[in-house]
Amino acid sequence: MNDCKKYVEMISSMVDGELTAQQETELRTHIDQCGECAKVYDAFVSISDVLDDDLVAPPETLAKGVMYKINLQKKGGKRFVFGRYTAIAACIALVLVGASHFGLLNGSNPDTTAPMNLSKAADNESVAMGSSFGDSAVGDGTTSGTSGDNRTDEPDQTMLTSGVPAIENTDGSVLLFGFASDTITAAANNNEAEKEPMFLFNAKEIRVFEGKYYTEEENKDKNNLLFTLSTEEQLSAFSEFLTALPDESAEYAPEDAEIIDKDPMLTLYVPADLEKDETAKDKIISVWFVEGKLWCVVADADTPKSTENAINEKILYKAEGLQDKFEAFIEKIDKTDDIT
Amino acid sequence: MTREEEDILIAQVQEGDNASFELLVIENQTKVYNLALRMVGNAEDAYDMSQEAFIKAYNSLAFFRGESRFSVWLYRLTTNVCLDFLRSQGRKQHGSLTYMNNEDDDKELEIPDDRFSPETLAEKKELREAVNHGLMSLPKEYRAILLLREIDGLSYEEIAEALSLEEGTVKSRIFRARKRLCAILTSDGNFSYGLSSKKAKEV
Numbered sequence: 001m002n003d004c005k006k007y008v009e010m011i012s013s014m015v016d017g018e019l020t021a022q023q024e025t026e027l028r029t030h031i032d033q034c035g036e037c038a039k040v041y042d043a044f045v046s047i048s049d050v051l052d053d054d055l056v057a058p059p060e061t062l063a064k065g066v067m068y069k070i071n072l073q074k075k076g077g078k079r080f081v082f083g084r085y086t087a088i089a090a091c092i093a094l095v096l097v098g099a100s101h102f103g104l105l106n107g108s109n110p111d112t113t114a115p116m117n118l119s120k121a122a123d124n125e126s127v128a129m130g131s132s133f134g135d136s137a138v139g140d141g142t143t144s145g146t147s148g149d150n151r152t153d154e155p156d157q158t159m160l161t162s163g164v165p166a167i168e169n170t171d172g173s174v175l176l177f178g179f180a181s182d183t184i185t186a187a188a189n190n191n192e193a194e195k196e197p198m199f200l201f202n203a204k205e206i207r208v209f210e211g212k213y214y215t216e217e218e219n220k221d222k223n224n225l226l227f228t229l230s231t232e233e234q235l236s237a238f239s240e241f242l243t244a245l246p247d248e249s250a251e252y253a254p255e256d257a258e259i260i261d262k263d264p265m266l267t268l269y270v271p272a273d274l275e276k277d278e279t280a281k282d283k284i285i286s287v288w289f290v291e292g293k294l295w296c297v298v299a300d301a302d303t304p305k306s307t308e309n310a311i312n313e314k315i316l317y318k319a320e321g322l323q324d325k326f327e328a329f330i331e332k333i334d335k336t337d338d339i340t
Numbered sequence: 341m342t343r344e345e346e347d348i349l350i351a352q353v354q355e356g357d358n359a360s361f362e363l364l365v366i367e368n369q370t371k372v373y374n375l376a377l378r379m380v381g382n383a384e385d386a387y388d389m390s391q392e393a394f395i396k397a398y399n400s401l402a403f404f405r406g407e408s409r410f411s412v413w414l415y416r417l418t419t420n421v422c423l424d425f426l427r428s429q430g431r432k433q434h435g436s437l438t439y440m441n442n443e444d445d446d447k448e449l450e451i452p453d454d455r456f457s458p459e460t461l462a463e464k465k466e467l468r469e470a471v472n473h474g475l476m477s478l479p480k481e482y483r484a485i486l487l488l489r490e491i492d493g494l495s496y497e498e499i500a501e502a503l504s505l506e507e508g509t510v511k512s513r514i515f516r517a518r519k520r521l522c523a524i525l526t527s528d529g530n531f532s533y534g535l536s537s538k539k540a541k542e543v
Contacts, residue, residue: 008519012514013496013511013515016496018496018511043518043522044522047471047518047522050468051471051486051491052490054472055374056374056377058372058390059387062365062390063365063366063369065391066365066394066398067358067361067362067365070358070361071358
């Protein structure tokens with residue numbers, strides 16, 4: 001048996017073709033005489049055969065996806081940053097989450113001059129909305145804190161999970177990708193290029209406006225605040241949600257200007273956390289709804305020219321599949337004429 | 341693709357010819373993808389891992405000195421991308437999927453039953469399921485090393501180089517990985533994977 005102990009390890013090496021001819025002869029002689037070692041040999045060979053002959057073809061989009069990404073980063077002259085898109089995606093999801101989970105649609109902000117039809121709609125519809133959004137993966141994800149796992153298994157949830165990522169020529173120029181990466185790590189890195197999404201993680205308050213956000217000089221009174229996330233509970237739920245998300249992103253194409261020149265459907269306003277970073281600027285995230293996809297662009301709040309930002313910084317997010325939820329949302333808030 | 345062809349393509353990429361990189365991707369994607377697939381256990385993550393590995397390879401190709409084969413270097417990148425991913429997953433799940441603790445390494449190999457003998461080998465498909473299932477129960481480092489050997493066909497020497505290990509360590513880890521895999525299959529009743537479960541249902 002002592003011999004066998006030596007031989008079984010040699011069997012492993014023999015399966016891998018790592019024995020000298022002499023060793024192999026010795027081992028084969030032993031296997032011929034030892035039933036137990038013969039069984040080990042059979043088992044190791046079978047495992048090896050199975051692993052070896054079971055190669056599956058990779059998805060056809062793999063090579064093209066890699067090349068697309070590489071060409072983009074080359075063109076942009078900037079290392080492609082995974083992670084920031086996730087944060088943006090989360091923000092959009094938060095619009096829904098905020099509306100349902102936190103029941104904030106009823107809440108009006110004393111600073112707002114025009115809560116208008118929104119809160120009216122919310123009064124009538126809040127129960128129905130709560131239940132319909134409660135069924136959504138977005139809602140589940142936030143409450144359970146295991147959103148990533150839940151949603152990954154659901155093929156119909158393509159907005160924040162990538163499904164099997166595919167390149168799709170949606171309008172001749174826009175490709176969609178799914179990326180999985182450890183986004184929270186990326187965001188937490190002090191790496192200059194990856195700092196971007198931190199403003200979301202650090203947010204002490206997130207204000208959600210209907211339509212465009214107007215800067216001071218334009219006309220601040222026109223702003224229509226829907227709700228604000230500000231309690232610690234809300235923001236930590238938000239952070240938790242952010243960290244559970246996979247990436248999905250696309251980059252700006254010139255044709256996109258047609259869409260993002262128009263007013264967004266929603267705007268998320270994130271005041272900078274000046275305690276942590278004196279130089280931080282307030283950010284706004286503009287949200288559009290285009291052919292079943294959600295788009296968003298991040299910009300500094302004092303220069304909310306979304307198109308310029310998309311071109312210069314290539315911060316553009318396009319996500320598929322949340323159309324139904326958003327349509328329901330828009331219906332509820334009695335605003336169907338905006339983007340579609 | 342011969343090593344010479346590979347070297348030419350790499351030189352072309354380093355000079356800025358992206359089309360050559362695509363050829364390298366196409367040449368290596370099956371092995372990279374299958375390595376990732378068995379490392380992470382599902383197609384969706386495997387796709388992401390493969391893509392990340394290739395993009396990493398591209399971005400660090402400037403540092404590739406051609407001391408090893410490009411494929412070996414690429415498999416190492418893939419393995420590391422997958423291990424990082426699994427570690428982050430492990431943190432999220434607050435638990436380890438590791439089937440056994442390290443003490444089991446010192447136990448003697450259980451002798452597999454007859455099911456693996458070529459004469460009585462159960463349907464290969466069943467065995468394949470059992471092995472793939474068992475793989476996911478292996479500690480991820482063991483899984484990685486076994487897969488570099490089995491899927492990517494690296495020699496012990498190449499694995500040692502790729503993972504910065506001694507060749508002797510590679511040899512013993514591969515053996516341990518197989519030993520554990522046998523133990524997992526046995527204890528799951530997976531040497532009779534399909535059969536035992538079918539019987540159970542009938543009763």
